[in-house]
Amino acid sequence: MKTFIKTIFKCISNNKSRFISMSLIILVGICFVTGLGGITPKVENSLNEALTTANAPDIILKTRNQLGFTQGEIENLNRIDDIDVEFITSFDQTTDSSLRTISLDFKNNKINKLKLIDGSFPSSEKEVCVERNSNTIKERKIGEYITYNNISFKVVGIIENPLIFTMDGDINEIDNSRLDTILYFNKNSNLPLTTAYIKLNSLNNHSYFKNDYIDIVNDNISILSNKLNNKNYVYLTLKETKSYAFITEIDDKIDVIAIMFPIFFIAVVALVILTTMTRLISDERKIIGCYKSLGYNNISILEKYIIYATSCAFLGITVGLISGAYILPNIIYNVFKKILFLPKITSKINVTLGIYSAIFMFVAIILVTFYVTWKEIKEKPANLFQAKAPKAGKTILLEKIAFIWSKLSFKYKSCYRNIFRYKGRLAMIVLSVLGSTALVMAGLGLYNISSKPITINGVAFDMGNSIKYVSVAAIIFALILTILVIYNITNMNISERNREIATLKVLGYKDYEVCSYIFREIIQISIIGVILGIPSGILILYLIMKFLDFGSLSDIKLISYFLTGVLVITFIIIVDLLLIRKIKKVNMNDSLKSLE
Known part of the structure; x- marks a missing residue:
């Protein structure tokens, strides 16, 4: 048994490049999926901690009565069990500018703590605090005087309202214009109380962003409405506040992207793993035959390759989960600061999507390895000791088109015969490049539509760079995956053609001619993948936009189509250049006697 275990490590050692490339491909896939799935939880958990600290209200109750809540109504609300209530005065106006005035008891501010x-805070009637400046709210300085209702007030403090955390400030309730000033006065007994902040005690430990939060609040509103039985009341949830609605809208869109992109990302990774393991098992036919001759049963042989594949998966998944949980969410969180006033980033991480993807990936790798290994170990040892006979050449379709075929030089005739002779290799390379190209195209298309504003409650808001940077991340990860996929496929292609390369060298081909012979095929097959990948990427983007209910295919710029092809082809050429050394190092003697 010790000897058999040693052969497992020897297998890893002899196939280091395959092991590393497989691990890296899995790592990139899991890192991207984990990171993308962790963006929304990172933002929401951070905001939830801030809203919890501020004891943000669950219900905002407003009265239509211009005289505000009556004393009897105030007493009725205070008598209701399991809720805490705080009353303030809030008025919007549009006379000279879009303005909101809020009057409250600063000393007893327990709900929605400013x-x-x-x-x-103001200590006299002639002092006032102002809301912090943003893209729409004017900047005011301490010591500055503001005239309101022909009375001059001194600015003594700058306030942060926990319910206002977008850079676009808040909306005037009268005409839906953007507020440019919010004034905070000390409570005045002569002013009517127009708004009640209500905190539900049953939701003290409930996240403000949990899926069922708004539904629970609405259920409580129904109960509260029946108890109060007053048609002059307007019940609002956080969903009706501009900032909360904005962040949930953005998060919903990112969640859709986080679900759609990984499906195709993982599919490409799984395809490459299938190709790699198929080639590995094919290379080890003689070793498998040796095991069978020595009396090892099929299960023991199968275990060796399952261990090899799962070791790659475990390494890639572990590093991918850890790196993905921190890298992408933290980067996008800082980008969000360009459109939101965000609190200190939470230490909580969310790897749920990454774990689901990792489980799927792990199972897929085991099934793929089982399938390709079982096909080989079913054969008799005598057959396994013999290399598979090369595929016989056949007349290809292009040969039947005489006026084209006759004008092709020998090197291109040889190239096209090889391409269509090995249909399995052709399909694997085309599908791998197709998948990578589709992801790049979808990322660039998403980048194009990310600058469009979104509409919330009839008001258009700029998403800033939130979706844009998510699309940039998708493009970068797709390009990294493209490099790894092409490297892996090309490296395998060279390895399985050592004998052919050695024959060309013996016939007098120079190094650059041999490289051209191999890479000509790779590039032409890859171009097919790119041509098919661009419409596939548009299809992915169409599905994403359909679920997002945002953007259209007409928003995709023409340069994105061109750039997709250029980027993928450029990276393919770079990878091919890196592998020239491998072709030059092919040993003619060893390669030509390998079948003897």
């Missing part, structure tokens, strides 16, 4: 960024 955070003082600079200065102090």
Whole structure:
């Protein structure tokens, strides 16, 4: 048994490049999926911690009565069990500018706690605090005087309202214009109380962004409405506040991308693993025959290759999960700061999507390895000791088109015969390049539509760079995957053609001619993959836009189609250049006697 275990390590040692490339491909796939799936939880958990600290209200109750809540109504609300209530005065106006005034008791501010960024809270009737400046809210300085209702007020503090965390500020309730000033006054007993912040005690430990949160709040609103039985009341949830609605809308779109992209990403990775393991088992036919001759049963032989494949998977998945949980979510979180006032980033991580993908990947690798290995170990040892006979040459379709075929030089005739002679190799390379190209095309298309504004409650808002940077991440990871896929496929192609390469060298071909002979096929097959990959990428993008309910195919710029092809072909050429050394190192003597 010890000897058999040693052969497993020897297998890994003898196939280091395959082992590393497989692990890297799995790592890139899992890292991308984990990172993409962790963006929304990272943002929502960070905001949830901030809203929990501020004790943000679950229900915002407003009265249509211009005189505000009556004393009886206030007492009725305070008598209701399992809720905490805080009353404030809030008015919007559009006379000179889009303005909101809020009057509250700063000393007893328990619900929706306002955070003082600079200065102090008002201590007299002639002092006021202002909301922090943003893209729409004007910047005010401490010591500055503001005139309101012909009275001059001194700015003594800058406030951060936990319910306003978008750079676009908030919306005026009168005309849906963007507020440019929000003033915070100390509570005045002469002013009517127009708004009640209600905190549901049953939701104290419930996330503000949990899927069922708004539904639970709406259920409580129905109960509360029946108890109060007042038609002058307007019940609002956080969903009706602009900032909360904006972030949930953005998060929903990122979640769709996080589900759609990984499906195709993992499919490409699984395809490459199938190709790699098929080639590995084919290379080890003689070793498998030796095992069978020594009396090892099929299960023991199968275990060796399952261990090899799962070792690759375990390494790639582990590093992918760890790196994916931190890299992409943290980068996108900082990008979100360009459109949101975000709190300190949470230490919580979410790898749910990564784990699901890892399980799927792990199972797929085991099944693929089982399938390709079982096909070989069913053969008799005598057959396994013999290399598979090369495929016989056949007349290809192009040969029947005489006026084209007759004008081709020998090297191109040889190239096209080889391409269509090995249909399995052709299909694997085409599908691998197709998948990688489709992901790049989808990423570039997503980048094009990311600059479009989104509409929330009839108001258009700029998404800034949130979706744009997600699309950039998708493009980068797709290109990295393309490099690894092409390297893996080309490396295998060279390895399985050592005898052919050696024959060409013996016949007098120079190194650059041999390289051209091999890479000419790879590039032409890859071009087929690119041509098919671009429409496939558009299809992926169409499905994403359909689920997003956002953007259209007409938004994709013409340069994106061109850039997709250029990027993929460029990386293919770079990989081919890196593998020239491998072709030059092919030993003619060893390669030509390998079948004897």
